[in-house]
Amino acid sequence: MKGIVGHAVRLPAYSVARDEIARAWQIPSPGGQKRCIRFDEDSLTLAATAAQDCLAGMDGAHVDGLLFASTTAPHLERLNASLIAAVCDLPAACATMDLGSSLRGATSALQTALSLLGGRQGGNVLVCAGDTRDAEPGSGEEMLFGDAGAAIAVGEQNVIAELISVATIYDDFLDAVRRDRDAFITSFASKFSADRGYVVPMQTAIQSALKRAGLTAQRVSKAALTSPDKRSHLQLAKKLGLAEDQIQDILFNDVGLTGSAMPLVLLSAALESAQPGDIILVAAHGNGADALVFRVTENIREYQMHVPTSKQPARIQYSSYTQYRKAREHFRHADNGLEISNILYAKEEHQNVRLHGSECSHCGTRQFPVTQVCVSCRRGDQLREIALARSGTVFTFAQDELYPSPFPPTLMAVVDLAGGGRIYCELVDCAPSEARIGMPVDLMFRKFKEGGGLYHYYWKCCPGRGL
Amino acid sequence: MTRSLAHEVAVIGVSCTKFGENFDQSLQEMMVEAGTGACQDAGISVDDVQAAWLGTFSPGFGGGKATITLSDALKMRGRPITRVENYCATGTDAFRNAAAAIAAGKYEIVMVVGAEKLRDRAVRGLQREGIHPYLESGSTAPGLFALSANRYMHTFGTDRRVLAKVAVKNHANGALNPKAHFQTKVTEEQVLNAQVIAYPFGLYDCCPTTDGAAAAILCRADLASKFRKELILVRGSGLAVMSGKPFLDPTVDYLGFPSTTAAAQQAYQEAGISDPIKQVDFCEVHDCFTWTEITNYEDLGFCKKGEGARFIEEGRSSLTGDVPFNPSGGLKSFGHPVGATGVRMIYEIVTQLRGEAGARQVKDAEVGLAHNLGGPGAVACVVILGRES
Incomplete structure (x- = not known):
């Protein structure tokens, strides 16, 4: 069928x-x-x-x-x-x-x-x-x-x-x-x-x-x-x-x-x-x-x-x-003049596009981005690349009026991903008054800058949309 | 065991330009003013300087990133010059390296210059270089510190009014300082009602972008009496490096800066300080944002974590309190030309220890502490100076 x-x-x-x-x-x-x-x-x-x-x-x-x-x-x-x-x-x-x-x-x-x-x-x-x-x-x-x-x-x-x-x-x-x-x-x-x-x-x-x-x-x-x-x-x-x-x-x-x-x-x-x-x-x-x-x-x-x-x-x-x-x-x-070499893009595609990080088999800590030495136990012999969760909670955030944006303020959040790993990204689709420490968020792939003949995309987060 | 450099290095000359929007001075002109000023203060000539350390974050036009910026300014030829760049802790770290070189016995007289020209750039604010295009996209200095301040205030229930008290205090101190960028007092209401830059920071919660330079002459302690009658010694120093991307580190609690605590521990151990509130008379600390000074009280060990609000509310850090913080006016009021700030702190501490600080003089100043913080808590440097009686 x-x-x-x-x-x-x-x-x-x-x-x-x-x-x-x-x-x-x-x-x-x-x-x-x-x-x-x-x-x-x-x-x-x-x-x-x-x-x-x-x-x-x-x-x-x-x-x-x-x-x-x-x-x-x-x-x-x-x-x-x-x-x-x-x-x-x-x-x-x-x-x-x-x-x-x-x-x-x-x-x-x-x-x-x-x-x-x-x-x-x-x-x-x-x-x-x-x-x-x-x-x-x-x-x-x-x-x-x-x-x-x-x-x-x-x-x-x-x-x-x-x-x-x-x-x-x-x-x-x-x-x-x-x-x-x-x-x-x-x-x-x-x-x-x-x-x-x-x-x-x-x-x-x-x-x-x-x-x-x-x-x-x-x-x-x-x-x-x-x-x-x-x-x-x-x-x-x-x-x-x-x-x-x-x-x-x-x-x-x-x-x-x-x-x-x-x-x-x-x-x-x-x-x-x-x-x-x-x-x-x-x-x-x-x-x-x-x-x-x-x-x-x-x-x-x-x-x-x-x-x-x-x-x-x-x-x-x-x-x-x-x-x-x-x-x-x-x-x-807008051309923000951000030029990213195709070498960097290719090298970091797994972390920046696929949202891969590392998990340490010694201590179990998940971390972003892909790393060579564990951020928690500082050992480097048991790290393996893994796909990180695409939802999490806001650990802390900033409401930034200084960052250039067509619609300030820019909300920037430190997000603890479900299952481990921490990422820093813009909080979008959210009124500044709605932003809270502890709020659930979903990660979402968005444009962030332009330059060097390219649109640049990266992860942002938005208020959790799940059930 | 590391060898202590306590009591081996003396500061015999200091100088500092007026801090502010120095539109009529180039970076080189400010370096010449500070560098020759420090030599005059020490009673030496530039030719007597055997080696120099230049602390600058973004040396800008004509000098590139190299040491020639200082060589070309002072025509200091044929001698070692080392450039130090360590975020906003650049100035104190340059001083720390120079002191270590004297203590190691390599040189007898050296110079430290910290200089920065932030106000001749096409873009306002601090130029951030070398940041990761993806992982750090969207960050600004106030935004990065606001991440910490918001988490701290959420955890301890701190009010913005407490932050405003730091601005009021440091502006009041700066009003007594003829070299400060801002020499005007502000009220708590003014601070609270100012335009928001990055919540919880309003305009008056943020240090300005400033031009300025400062210099110090260091010499072997046993030779110091040839140059100055008073003896001011380096009692201890420490530098601690953490992560430049704390926002990716799941072990970071965002309640303060462990780099400050670690650097202070190194310096306290070297200086034989076990109870800083009793053994340190005053501090020049890194108040890039008002909240930073609150956490500095705690991270430097002057009060417990979470008690920084009470520390300022009780007036303990005011000019007449038991440990005045930032009698100069701090970064908040004196200004913050990145690489210059740490050396400017040394200038202030030496001026206070000599009893030459005029209207802002701290009473019975015998031991002073300088604290520089770089990046979002990435680097901290602490230097302790004392007057020998």
Whole structure:
């Protein structure tokens, strides 16, 4: 049996009210809020967090493939999936690939991942997606686009939703285009685009997949349908004969349209409330459409998300449109001049990216980073490299107004990791008044500086999101 | 057993520039002023100096990292010069090395110069060099000390008001010192209401970035009477190095600085001090931030851990208390040009022991202690000087 074995969603902790955007541009507001990145996040970090959370919910299951889909990947040449695989501390023989330029990249990746199963070492394959699409300031799309990451793991053991059928069609339709030299999309949004560029291919792919599965639309428990706007998916549903309660809410009021992450975000949301026997349909558009049909298994009863969506509310709201823009512009204009040689990067990848440390077999002390002499018993003959836990508690912290930041103060924390090891890193997604000694935190991979033609990433921590 | 250098080394000359924003003086000019000043104080010429130690953290333009900074300033040619850099403990460590060389019998007269020019940099504040791009990213000096202060205050229930008392005391002392960077008194309310730099530290809880230089002339104790009528001897010294990254060390409790305790133990043993509060008359300590002085009381053994707040609240460290701390005004008020600070402390202690400190004179000053702390408790240096009667 092939199918889904794990799922996770990463919703940014920051949000902006659409009324704030409307106020800035003197345009009508569709209401609600959209999730948006802090200045130190991008599509890679969103996807990496979702990928880690997905793995954490799978009890150390073996993974030998990782696919990353995004239209806003930070690197055009440098395999983003390889960096995410390293963050997830996956073995070198893990298959990695990026899928860019398509809003349905994640569903294409999902099909690819499912087809990879069986032929490899019997491991699971992880599909993750993240998008931080930046619409032209003042445009209609700016109101719609939200940022998010998501991950779906597929495999053949402990399947929670069995794959029944897939269908795909392509169509070089011009609805949203971003060329290599464009910062923002050129949108051809219209009634025509919604009908001919979205409803038609989606309807075709979905009906084809349902037909292959031998199912009628009425049998679908939840349809996770991406949408190019606030309501075109409802038009599509009507065409398909789906009732309102069969449609997965697209999270427009809380999150927004999250690009290539959207089908996985909605699929995860549908799985979060699924019961054994449910039929779940996921479909995504973008120069054609992909549709996949799954049947939920008994294993869903046992499955627990590592970080449920309910534990990811918008904790901090950008107080104004300008603040929201500033967060997005920061890394576009900031070169902090930090040059890191590829020698140092290669030498320290295990500690700085994989979060490895050392454990002393004499005294049992775990420590970070990888070390040659034990910090506790000072012997050096029994140290072995280990992966450290990615959660812990704040031992002490500082609220630093001096450190240069687009949004001071910078909270810096000394974190004692669960099971041992101590790390010093920024505490993010946390109001200064919330920071406390003893508070539980999760480690999260984020951008911290730029320079020498590179984005630099490292670990930070955020208020604990677990159950 | 290590050989004690107590009673073998005398300080026969000291000098110090005005500390502050010395916009009209270069690093070299400050070195010349301090270096020749110390020679004049000792009644010698620069040519009499057989070897020199230069303490500087970031020598900056023209001098690079090397000893030539001092050679080119004083045209001190053809003799050994050693540069010492040990974080903010640079100045006292340069002094400690010079004293050890005299005690070893290698030289008869040597010079120590500490100098720093922090206010001609393009970026404000202390330039931090050589930090790890990942492991230490996000750190600043106030932020690193705030990690300790927050944990300490959380553990002992200390109030910010106690920290403010350090600023009030040291500003009051600095107001009596014509060479201090700041010579103005501040009130507790001013300190508490100032802009926050890194909580719990507001602006007045932090020492300033300062330019300055200081110098001392050391000679063999048995020759000192040729130069000065009073005899001021090095009674003991100690240096202790801990981790530069305490935030990665799970054994660190963040309640104080074990480096200070270890350095003090070395110095006390050499000086024959078993009860510092009775045997030390005054201290010049490293108050880079107000809380640092509180933990210094404890780490140096003047009170127990956790009792530093009471120590200042009872006025024991004030100019008229039983052990005045920082009669000069301290780093807080006198300023903190990194490499110069430790040598400036020696200047203050010698001035006090000679009874020449004017309005800030400590009564019956016979034994003085200098304490330098470098990095986030990474390095501490303690030097004890005494007047022989």
